[in-house]
Amino acid sequence: MHMTDVLPAGDISKAVEAFAAPDSFNHxxxxxxxxxxxxxxxxMKQVFGILDQDRSGFIEEDELCLMLKGFTPNARSLSVKETTALLAAGDKDGDGKIGMDEFVTLVSES
Known part of the structure; x- marks a missing residue:
């Protein structure tokens, strides 16, 4: 499954382009x-499944770094600062990764 199977390609492109500059990402x-x-x-759960590249049931820090690439392959990687901030925002139970329910909450609260 690709991200464009669940979200409009034009919306994905606009969103990725808006955060093309380093350290500009705002989830x-x-x-x-x-x-x-x-x-x-x-x-949201389908998107989680795409971003959970290793199918562990969690989006770990290394996968968060590649989050924009999960939306479109030619996007940039998130910086360490951006990745850390995203993990802090989404990791409600403090285990160092984002589970499916945490991801749904992260997106819904945005």
Whole structure:
């Protein structure tokens, strides 16, 4: 499955382009711009499945770094600062990774 199977390609492109500059990523704005925030939990779970590259049931720090690439392959990687901030925002139980429910909450609260 590809991200464009669940979100409009144009919205993804606009969102990724908006955060092309290093250290400019804002997850709240990104999730809104790409259209994910307006989707229901089922679509959010599909997106989670795409971002969970190793199928561990969690999005770990190394996968978070590549989050934009999960939306479109030619996107940049997140910086360490951006990755750390995203992990802090999404990791509600403090285990160092984001589970599916945490991801849905992260997107919904954005």
């Amino acid at each position: 709240k704005k990104f999730f809104e711009m790409c259209g994910l925030k307006s989707k229901g939990p089922d679509v």
